[in-house]
Amino acid sequence: MNTDQVKKEKNNSVYPRLPAIASAAAGPSAARFKAGTTMRTQSALEDVIERLKGLLGDRSAGWKRPLPGRVYFTVRREDAREVGRMIFEDIGARFVTASGSDLGEELEALYHFSLDAVGLVVNMRVRTPKAEATLPSLTPVVPAAEWIEREMRDLVGITFEGHPRPERLILSDDWPEGVYPLRKGAADERG
Amino acid sequence: MAHRTLIPIGPYHPLQEEAEFFQLTVEGETVVDIDVRLSFNHRGIEGVAMKRTWDQVPYLVERVCGICSASHPLAYVQAVEHLAGAQVPERALYIRTIVNELERIHSHLLWLGLAGHFIGFNTVFMWAWRYREPVLDALEVCTGSRINYANHTIGGSRLDLDEDKVKYVRQCLDDIEKPVAMLISAATEDPILALRLKGVGVLTEQDARRLCAVGPTARASGVPIDVRRDDPYAAYDRIDWKVCTASKGDVFDKVVVRMLETVECIKMLRQALDDLPGGPIQAPVHEVPPGEAVGRVEAPRGETFHYVRSNGGPYPERHKIRAPSYVNVPTCKATCIGQSVADTTITLAAVDPCYSCTERLAVVRERGRARLGFADLVRLSREKTDRLCRAECRMGREDYDSAFALRLSKGLRRAQSSRRAGGIA
Numbered sequence: 001m002n003t004d005q006v007k008k009e010k011n012n013s014v015y016p017r018l019p020a021i022a023s024a025a026a027g028p029s030a031a032r033f034k035a036g037t038t039m040r041t042q043s044a045l046e047d048v049i050e051r052l053k054g055l056l057g058d059r060s061a062g063w064k065r066p067l068p069g070r071v072y073f074t075v076r077r078e079d080a081r082e083v084g085r086m087i088f089e090d091i092g093a094r095f096v097t098a099s100g101s102d103l104g105e106e107l108e109a110l111y112h113f114s115l116d117a118v119g120l121v122v123n124m125r126v127r128t129p130k131a132e133a134t135l136p137s138l139t140p141v142v143p144a145a146e147w148i149e150r151e152m153r154d155l156v157g158i159t160f161e162g163h164p165r166p167e168r169l170i171l172s173d174d175w176p177e178g179v180y181p182l183r184k185g186a187a188d189e190r191g
Numbered sequence: 192m193a194h195r196t197l198i199p200i201g202p203y204h205p206l207q208e209e210a211e212f213f214q215l216t217v218e219g220e221t222v223v224d225i226d227v228r229l230s231f232n233h234r235g236i237e238g239v240a241m242k243r244t245w246d247q248v249p250y251l252v253e254r255v256c257g258i259c260s261a262s263h264p265l266a267y268v269q270a271v272e273h274l275a276g277a278q279v280p281e282r283a284l285y286i287r288t289i290v291n292e293l294e295r296i297h298s299h300l301l302w303l304g305l306a307g308h309f310i311g312f313n314t315v316f317m318w319a320w321r322y323r324e325p326v327l328d329a330l331e332v333c334t335g336s337r338i339n340y341a342n343h344t345i346g347g348s349r350l351d352l353d354e355d356k357v358k359y360v361r362q363c364l365d366d367i368e369k370p371v372a373m374l375i376s377a378a379t380e381d382p383i384l385a386l387r388l389k390g391v392g393v394l395t396e397q398d399a400r401r402l403c404a405v406g407p408t409a410r411a412s413g414v415p416i417d418v419r420r421d422d423p424y425a426a427y428d429r430i431d432w433k434v435c436t437a438s439k440g441d442v443f444d445k446v447v448v449r450m451l452e453t454v455e456c457i458k459m460l461r462q463a464l465d466d467l468p469g470g471p472i473q474a475p476v477h478e479v480p481p482g483e484a485v486g487r488v489e490a491p492r493g494e495t496f497h498y499v500r501s502n503g504g505p506y507p508e509r510h511k512i513r514a515p516s517y518v519n520v521p522t523c524k525a526t527c528i529g530q531s532v533a534d535t536t537i538t539l540a541a542v543d544p545c546y547s548c549t550e551r552l553a554v555v556r557e558r559g560r561a562r563l564g565f566a567d568l569v570r571l572s573r574e575k576t577d578r579l580c581r582a583e584c585r586m587g588r589e590d591y592d593s594a595f596a597l598r599l600s601k602g603l604r605r606a607q608s609s610r611r612a613g614g615i616a
Contacts, residue, residue, distance in 0.1 A: 095403045099498045099511035119422040144403035170230045
């Protein structure tokens with residue numbers, strides 16, 4: 001069709017397509033997740049958890065598994081970015097979100113990943129003393145973490161070192177510094 | 192010496208319709224950068240949830256979004272049921288499935304209508320929203336409300352479905368099945384819509400995985416993830432259905448995936464209504480012990496994720512809510528850049544951003560010339576459709592739209608007379 005040809009030429013010259021954002025290898029998950037394959041068996045779930053434990057080794061501690069499809073563990077601050085990278089790239093999990101909270105003495109960031117092939121949610125806990133309130137940012141290795149780390153900084157007051165764009169996301173520009181709405185004891189006029 | 196003052200305009204300004212949300216930088220006709228500013232509608236629901244009792248929170252979180260209002264409470268109550276070790280009765284699981292699939296149909300039809308509206312085909316808009324009405328009526332009959340159903344409770348369902356309600360929902364499905372199928376085939380086979388939507392707003396599979404997109408946005412790019420299959424909840428592991436995917440990731444594929452899902456929803460609903468088991472609809476849950484849990488639901492836009500932590504008290508200690516648009520909207524960086532300005536509205540609308548986030552666009556031209564607002568961008572989009580119509584069919588956009596409407600109504604009359612049953616005129 002004439003329009004197709006014209007469109008093709010247009011795509012080359014008048015509307016130059018900037019290259020799609022170059023992405024790091026999506027990991028072994030890319031081949032596994034082709035439509036039609038299913039690994040949703042109990043043995044596959046156990047295998048993946050074993051593999052995860054082996055990969056993380058002594059970087060992770062305090063493993064909990066309240067349900068077959070949910071695992072929680074804690075990592076040290078220094079290991080957080082590397083462990084996040086391993087879960088995202090080596091295991092091929094999808095980053096879901098992160099929950100920041102104020103535990104009293106410490107601030108916690110709980111990163112949630114999903115292994116869709118087996119229906120597993122992997123929860124990686126990192127803590128920092130409130131006096132320091134800094135954690136390494138996962139955004140350089142998990143690009144999808146950019147917004148949620150900015151949100152945790154706004155609402156809980158955790159500074160993420162190495163974040164490419166540490167600007168406000170949730171709070172308005174005129175919100176006072178140092179006031180974190182999700183910290184314990186934060187004032188809320190709504191009651 | 193003259194004193195220069197910089198006067199910022201926006202995000203709120205008397206001359207603008209609404210707060211600025213997306214900001215595009217263009218060179219000529221091509222978008223070279225896009226920036227998203229959000230949170231103009233942030234209501235602090237996570238903070239409020241920490242001051243509400245466990246059973247009050249579902250009524251709170253269903254107001255996170257007006258159109259995914261069955262998905263958020265379901266994700267929350269599932270997390271709390273994990274914590275409390277509650278066994279939800281099977282009848283309640285089926286009722287949850289029925290309400291959520293009805294919601295999926297009306298959400299997808301709403302989106303199809305808006306996509307048609309942005310392109311300038313008001314027939315698609317009118318038909319999609321016309322045949323959305325029976326679905327909303329069915330939801331009203333079942334739960335008492337067209338949106339914000341207040342039906343999912345911790346441990347079960349608030350309202351039961353009796354014989355009359357089941358019959359009403361079955362009748363509603365019968366009424367909309369043919370017209371919706373006709374609209375889908377007419378829209379997907381239309382040459383102008385194909386020209387307008389194919390190859391536009393392409394999200395590659397690599398970018399979809401890298402940016403962790405979910406829902407139809409990811410499935411249209413060939414990433415076959417669906418919480419209903421991957422982490423089954425409600426009655427989805429008891430009925431026969433399939434995950435709908437496409438491969439190219441452009442706006443047309445997103446249309447196709449959502450429409451295939453709508454057809455699939457009707458099949459799933461019929462099975463759920465036929466298999467509805469007897470029994471109670473509420474398990475007793477008296478307290479929530481300390482612990483943490485995750486609940487996930489496949490909302491019409493993708494995975495809705497709720498994390499809940501309990502310290503044994505009457506309120507959640509921490510409640511994290513992540514709506515699917517939170518990961519889908521940032522994919523605009525990968526899809527909008529490199530395209531023409533006229534394609535921007537439809538590309539941004541293709542991820543189906545939840546409207547409680549607001550979406551008003553602004554274009555900043557190089558060298559600070561006049562800004563274009565949202566109305567201008569929709570106008571540009573419709574003008575492009577008009578150009579395509581004149582080039583292909585030698586008629587204007589509105590005439591083409593009228594011809595489209597005529598074809599649809601003729602087809603419907605033919606279908607009705609061959610069925611010899613009372614249909615929707």
